[in-house]
Amino acid sequence: MAYARPCGDFKTNYAQDMAILDIRLYRVGFGLLLLGLVAAPWLVGRWVFLLNDIAIFAIGATGLSLLTGFAGQISLGQAAFMAVGAYTSWFLTTRLGLPFLVALPLSGVSAFVVGAVVGLPSLRIKGLYLAIATLAFQFLVEYLIVQTVSGMGGTPVPPAEVFGVPITTEVRFYALVLPIWLGGAVFAANLVRTRVGLALMAVRDRDYAAQVLGVNLLYAKALAFALAAFYAGVAGSLFAHYNRVIGAEHFGLAQSIDFIAMLVIGGLGSVWGPHLGSAFVRTLTQLLKIGAPFIAAWIPLLGKATTSFREILFGVILIAILIWEPGGLAMLLRKLKRYIDLWPFPH
């Protein structure tokens, strides 16, 4: 195996052809990334909270990328699925006394079931109309939360406990969330290469054509919604035990829209997209949150406008990045890879 991409195709078996990381450079790079993520608590100190934040939302965004990026169905209800997972986890751990490690997959499963049901209208309703139908679902879930469990305030959730160890510190939570994050990411990256993933992409490109070619449309669309909901449910359960208080405002429309923003900034239809997008959006949000008071102290003229200053800057950066590279960050990554493959020649 070569370090760089050889000039020509020297793959001699299917295993080589199917490999995601097909040259040594990529493997070394990915290995370094993994090493960096594992060593992160020692490297970044108290900034681990940012990685936890990114990880939770990257899991949710991965689900949405399967639904929107690969199956082509726009959903404005990802945060609502997250809420389903979060409240299932809350119910199972506090009311039924189940251990967290049982509640976590079960909250994914409950969201999976809800997702399959919510996905059914997608057979008839398409495109932007479907987006509004999922918006209706989003509002209904918010309404239910406010009316039944949480009211306008929040519901306290106990910290997670894994094999008797309470997950109370940022580093311990990181140790919990990292394997789930990586596992989810690898599963999604492999899923899109299988029969199921190819079926989803066929549905995205032209659903009736896919049906003619033998894709079961009902099954594929319901599965896409259910998968997206599963990821969101797991993310919701993690969020509930990380944040320790959940309420309607954590799973509002703004969060659903944030998920879509992550996806578009990261790059649609790319396995790297949701992770890059989540890292970008969450880092920007947190940095602006931390930095806004400093900017206010620095330029006193801004004064009371700092909170809105955060919003403005976020919007401006979003606009700039999409005008500059509408394909998102994953497209930049692809360009970089191509540059390395072709180096030292321009093309």
Next chain:
Amino acid sequence: MTVQFLLEGTVIGVAVGSIYALIAIGFAILYKSTKILNLAHGELVLFGGYLAIAVASALAGYLPTGVAFAAGVLATLAAAAALGFVVERAVMRPLFGQPLLSVIIVTLALGYVVRGVMVGLWGGETRTFPPVIPAQVVRVLGVPVPLVGLWSAVAAATLLVLFSLFFRYSLWGIAMRAAANEQLTASTLGVSLKRVFAYAWAFAAVAGAVGGILLGLWLGVNFALGAVGLKALAAVILGGLDSIPGAILGGLLVGVVETIVGGYIEAYVRVFGHPLHGFKEVTAYLVILLVLMVRPYGLFGTEYIERL
């Protein structure tokens, strides 16, 4: 449910609905001619409300209230149109031909910027217009309606007529309809698509701003006014995204349905003995879900016939 309840609901619903319809038209015009779903529309409403109040109250000390108000409205309309042109030129034109979802997210980011600037400049608390219209109650069909509500309904109706006359008879209105119908053909026949898009944005911004002023007269302007944008979006979807009559009917329907059905459920329906507070806000979306199940392209939307 008494006849009185129905009648009251209908009158109030039509008054609110006519404002929704006006805002919804902004959506529909923009979608019809540029195929962009503008998620910043709620913020354009906010923009109109805030700016008109700011100008009107600034001038109120020097001029009679009515004149100050008129000046505020005119200034706001001009500013909204300018904003529309600027947005089209600076933000949307570089993104021409890019994936739909990227463009939608850009409008969303634009909404963040506009809202951030508004709230940063004028703060988050509710602001009201100087008293232009006396706070009295008139009776329509025996139903008490605030005079402001009547005024806004009349203003909305007038503007709806003006808009439809513009699209029917003026050269630019016809050009915009042509471009909406078939972009490529229209551009070969000499319609400047750039200019059509610019006008579409300006129109959307003006329609939103007028909606903001009318709602501001009625309820005052605060942060939450941006959420009206979503109601208007719901109205457009109900009527069919690319249909202007659909947007009008959708807006009126959303107004009436949420007042009558939502009001009825809030007042009389109990689930396990609990009243359903705030159900009004959700009603419109439930109705839309039901309508979409029967007619996936809204009531009057163009059905996209797929051929393989």
